[in-house]
Amino acid sequence: MDKSLASTLKNPGKTFRGAPFWAWNAKLSPAELRRQIRIMKQMGLGGFFMHSRVGLNTEYLGRDWFACVKACADEAKKLGMDAWLYDEDRWPSGAAGGKVTKVFPEYRLRRLVMKDCTDGADIEAGGAPVTLAWFAVSGKTDKDEIASYRRLAGPDAPRAQGETLLRFYDRADAPNCWYNDGTYLDTLSAEAVDKFIEITHEAYLAKCGGDFGKTIPGIFTDEPNYGGLRPWTRSFADAFRARHGYDVQDHLPELFFKVGGEPFSKVRLDFTDTATQLFVDAFGKRIGDWCGRNGLEYTGHLLAEDNLASQTDVVGEAMRFYEHMQAPGIDLLTEHWSIYRTAKQCTSMAHQFGRRRRLSETYGCTGWDFPLEGHKALGDWQMALGVNLRCQHLAWYSMEAAAKRDYPASIFRQSPWHGVYGAAEDYFARIGEVLFAEGFEEVRDLLVLHPVESVWAVKITRDAAPTWEVDHPFLALSSALLGANLDFDYGSEDVMSRHARVKGGKLVVAKAAYKAVVVPEMLTIRASTLKLLADFAAAGGTVCTVGQPPARVDGVVSKAAAKAFKAFTPCSVADAAAAVAPVARRVSIAQDGVETEATLHLMSERKGALSLFICNTSMAMPAPADEMKAKFVRDRVLEYPGAVLRVWSRPRGDVYEVDPMTGAVHRVDFTREKGAYVIPCPLGRLETRLFVIAKEKPGRTQAPRLRHGAFTQRAPLPAATLKFKLSEPNVMVLDHARCAVDGVVSDEEKFILAIDKELRAALGARPRSGQMVQPWVAGERKPEKDLAFALTYAFTCETVPSEPVMLCLERPDLYTISLNGKMVKPQDKGFWMDPAIRRIPLPRLRKGENTLVLSGRYHEYLPGLEAIYLMGAFGVRNERVMGTPPATLDIGDWVAQGLENYAGNVTYAFTIGRRPDTKRRVFLRVPAWRGVALGVSVNGSAETLLPWPPYELDVTDLLRDARNAVKVTVYGHRRNACGPFYLKDEKWPTWTGPGEMDRHDVRERGLVPCGLLEPLELAW
Incomplete structure (x- = not known):
């Protein structure tokens, strides 16, 4: 094993560390951007993608934008990080936030359209400049099948009785809000793409080109596509004829119908082939070549590349596009998509064309309570299939307004576990270095x-x-x-x-x-x-x-x-x-002679040494129709305690195993049988193994991590009246209020987002959503009218808190605040969760019902109404009943113990007796819990993080022959404070996005369990 590699594993570099989508979703400040980059560095991240997102209030590609980009590149350079570009305002890539298609309407996306003109309608509208062809067809056209068709010279040509007159023409998309009153781009047109490059890529080159290929390694393209099954561009017919030798305009009905009962159509085959090639040549190759000439890696992913049907709809074939990307990528949303084929499409092309980096936009739509074991599980199987650069979705610049509903969680400072995320980054960075170090070559036959x-x-x-x-x-x-x-x-x-x-x-x-x-x-x-x-x-x-x-x-x-x-x-x-x-076959992983179905692996070769990564997904391979229905990570349980690994290879030296958690390397016992290395390889739940077979010794090796056999003795720890410590004060969520508008009072309490929609409707304004025109486009518009409103929140106080209670809300400057009829003078005391959520001290509460009123004037250009929070030393039950804070916690869901909306971390304190009288190693086990990660400290030792299975720690050398103090921290999340709350029969939705956060199917708030759910135990 290369000694330089062994040294690198102690503190791996940035190459294979994650680089999250950094959602630029508010008014940007260079100073704040630099501060956030420093937090990313502390989290162990290797870089970031500067991603314009819903809510951006700094002009996209404007002067201030580039000042921010340059500040970020400068800070990244100081910290040894990568500052990746992103080529669009929101997505999909191509319109430059409307700057292309709003100014140059000739570059708008075009589609092939069919119109039934049998009754004479639309014939005049179908003038010669836009009509491609007229057809008479026999058979019903309200289904997807006709009997026959023939092309007509024009709409007045003779038709047989019963024949339908069809007009085919191309149409440009109409402007819409998502593209800031522009449209998507004609991605089949080289001229249109050149304009996109001019406005976007050339602007970055002019402003930041000195950092290209250095601090700025590349640029992300997000979901480019050609619009649908029947895209069109003005050169389409000529391109089709040049590629296939006939006129597609003679056969246009076959793009819309089966003809004569035949499901297969060569015309459709040739049409999609032409569309794919135009798209690849105009968009993929053109931009990929530009990036190559200018020292950038072209990365990102296509729209709907997941299966054969979906990519046919909008890109034709993803693999052709990847040929022109220096760092091709995929999109993995939710924890339920077992899209192994998608990864294989990407990494196959990367292997075939020698592309070292392969990206995944990953963890999107998983929700606030997605645990670190999920981050590992999804990252593991992607790494085993050759995807080695995780682009975490998302890391928010701000939580203001609708930004907090933009596909949580924020994998960043807003999450209470962000301080321990470096463990995941170190882990994946080490695996990446072992498998993909410079000069590697994947082994697949x-x-x-x-x-x-x-x-x-x-x-x-x-x-x-x-x-x-x-x-x-x-x-x-x-x-x-x-x-x-x-x-x-x-x-x-x-x-x-x-x-x-x-x-x-x-x-x-x-x-x-x-x-x-x-x-x-x-x-x-x-x-x-x-x-x-x-x-x-x-x-x-x-x-x-x-x-x-x-x-x-x-x-x-x-x-x-x-x-x-x-x-x-x-x-x-x-x-x-x-x-x-x-x-x-190069590798066999078998238990009792049967290959282990749940395992994936990747083998690579470098300098004569073999590296092998094995991942136990702990679930069966996806079956047809179930590719996007994988179990929640927490329910994946397959294990292979008796697995044996065989690696067919000429003798290459000894076998070493790398612990990706620590970078430690140890020698592994093996035998040789029939040309193969034979290695015991037990695989626990979600476990991975990382081996290197090499002649060169890695230098100093360490003892392997102890693997226990079956435990013979178990001693439970105390389960009641445990002392505990919160990492932040408790909170109460207030998201229902009575609203008075222009003095007219409503007696009905409503969800705050529903009230917001009603106020906007009363003003004749569109509802707030991610589909709105971006704030940087709307600018500082003055409202034509506004409404006086007052929001009344009621809650009950059984015990008056002894310490001040904080009101946490956004934009307190927009409200007049009163508590129980007394005016509250806002005094800013910092923020909670995010700088957008300010903390305001409230006067002393009273026993019984308390009434909090927020009043102001509403207009359509305000950020909008959001939930508010009370924060302090109190307990919460039944949503709005405030009581005495819990003095101790029992083993069990902390939600039921006064911490309904608590959104931080909890450290439990245990006192246990003497260490067990045994010569075996003693482990502390956490059988059942809910949260994001665990941390354990024994007798004042430094905390040992348990981010994923096995949730156990060898405490043999930490225990004393006297009383022992054990602290266990459950790293929590923001789910029970931020939602989604009101989903019918979906406590854990399989997809979490703005729609789920906005839903209000039921009135009772749905909360998820948190904490230590079963007694801990010492086991030996």
Whole structure:
């Protein structure tokens, strides 16, 4: 093992540390930006993406914007961090916040549109300049199938009785608020993309180009796409003819209908191929080449790249686009998407073209209470599939107004656990260094053809069902191979037509070489692919085919595939792994002779040494239709205590294991059997193992982390009247009020966001949402009218707090505040959670009912009404009853013990007797708890963080033969203070975003359990 690598593991650099989406969502201040960067550094992050987000109130790409960008680059340089650019105001990339399409309407997104003109309507409107073609069709057009069609010279051409007259034309999108009264870009037009580059990329080059390739390593593109199944651009027909040799305008009905009952259409196949290539050439290649010339890495991800159907809808084929990205990426939303295929599409192209960094926008929509074990679990499986740069979604610049509902949690200073997040960053940075250190080469011998082109020919609407005959077997095949611990790459037929060849008995795609190929079920295959496979088989390569040969070649009915397939090895999904294993297997992870289905792995080679990362996902491989329905991370429980690892390799030296938590390295015992290293490899829940096989010794090694066997004795710790300490005062959420408008009082209490909508409706203003025109565009507009309002909040005080209670709210300057009829003079005492939420001392409360009134004048350009909070030394029950603060806590949910809305960390104090009289190692175990992470201290020792399983600590050397003091900290979250609260039958939604935060399905507030839920125990 390289000694320099072993040294790096002690304090790994920034390359594989996370770089979050830093949501610039308010009025920006260079000083505040610098302060926040320093916090990111303390969190162990390697950089950040400067991402314009909903709420931005500094002109995008304006003078102040660039002053902020340069300040961030300067601060990043001082701290040794990366300051990544982001190429858009919000998303998707291309419109430059409306600066392209609002000023240059000729560059607006265009779509192909069909109109039924049988009754004469719209014929005049369909003037020659915009009409592409007229058709007469037979059969009902209210479904997705017709009997036949024929092109007409014009709308007045003769038609048979019963024929429908259809007009086809292209239409530019209308302006909308999301694009700041512009539209999305015509991403098929090179001219339009050049204007986007001029306004965005060239501006960054002029202002910050000196840092390109240094402190500013690259630029993120977010969800570029071509708009839908039937995109258009003025050059589309010419491009189609040049690529496919006929006029697509003679066949436009086939883009909207099945014809004569035939689900497959070569026209649809060729249309999507043309759209994909125009999109890739105009947007992906053009910007990728610009980045390459100017020292930037082009990174980011496409819209809807997840499965065959979704990418067909809006990008055609994702893999073609990745060819032009220096750091291709994916989007992983929620904890429920097991989109292994999405990752494989990206990392296959990265492998084939030698791209070291592969990005994932990850953790989005997971909610405030997503634990660190979730951060690890999602990051682990992505790392095992080759994704090595985590772009955390999101880190908010501000929580003001709607920003706090922008897909929480904020993986940043607003979360009470942010101070211990460095453990996750150190962990992933170490894995990245071992697997992807400079000069690495991934080891994969198996290629699986990617069948997306077959889907193009059968997709007519957004309904994915017609694609399932291809997509479901493809997912099943991918899962079967991964579940058999056979790693592979995907092969794009288009990319292979340009970059593949047979050399030395291997199939070479650009920089990657393969010993075996699996052909999934396909409806059509390219002639170039057939020839390549035939040449590969003739050279001794293994080609296995699943299912029947494709009935078409290049979209045309042909027996050529059936003939060629006779030289290949037929197999089923179930036996595909066995068919290719003799030539493609490098790794086996088996328990009792059966491959461990829940494991993923990645092997890389550098300087003759092998590195191997193994991840136990603790769940079954995704099945068809379940790819986005994975269990909550907390419910993933598969373990393999008897797993044995085999690595087929020539002798390369000893086996070492790296502990990614600490960087410690230790030698591992192994045997050699039939050309393989054989290594005991037990895998606990969500556990990973990181091995290096090398001749060079790493220098000093350490003893391995002790793995206990089955515990024979357990001694529970006290479960009641535990002393505890809060990291911040308790809070009470007030988010329902009675509202008086212009003196008219309502007796009904309503949700504060509902009141906000009603006030805006009364003003004739649009509801607040992420869809609104950005504040930087709206500017300092003066309202045409406003409304006088008064919000009355009622709560009960059973015990008057002995210490001052703070009112926490946004923009206190906008309100007149009174408590129980007495005016409150705002005195700013700092903030809670975020600088946007100010703390104002309240006068002494009274026993019984208390009434808090906030009054002011409302107009549409205000930030809006938000929940308020009371903070202090009190307990909370039944939402709005304030009582005596708990003096002790019992084991169990702290929500039920007076901490309903508590949003910080809790440290429990235990006193236990003498250490157990045993010669075995003694562990402190935490069987059941809820929160984000755990910290343990024994007899004043430094806290040991337990961020993920196993939630146990070897305390043998910390315990005394006397009384022992144990402190356990549960790192909490903001879920019970910030929501979402009012979802029917969804305490834990599978997707958390603005919509969930805004919902009010039920009146009772839904809270999640927190704390130590079962007694702790000493076990040995």
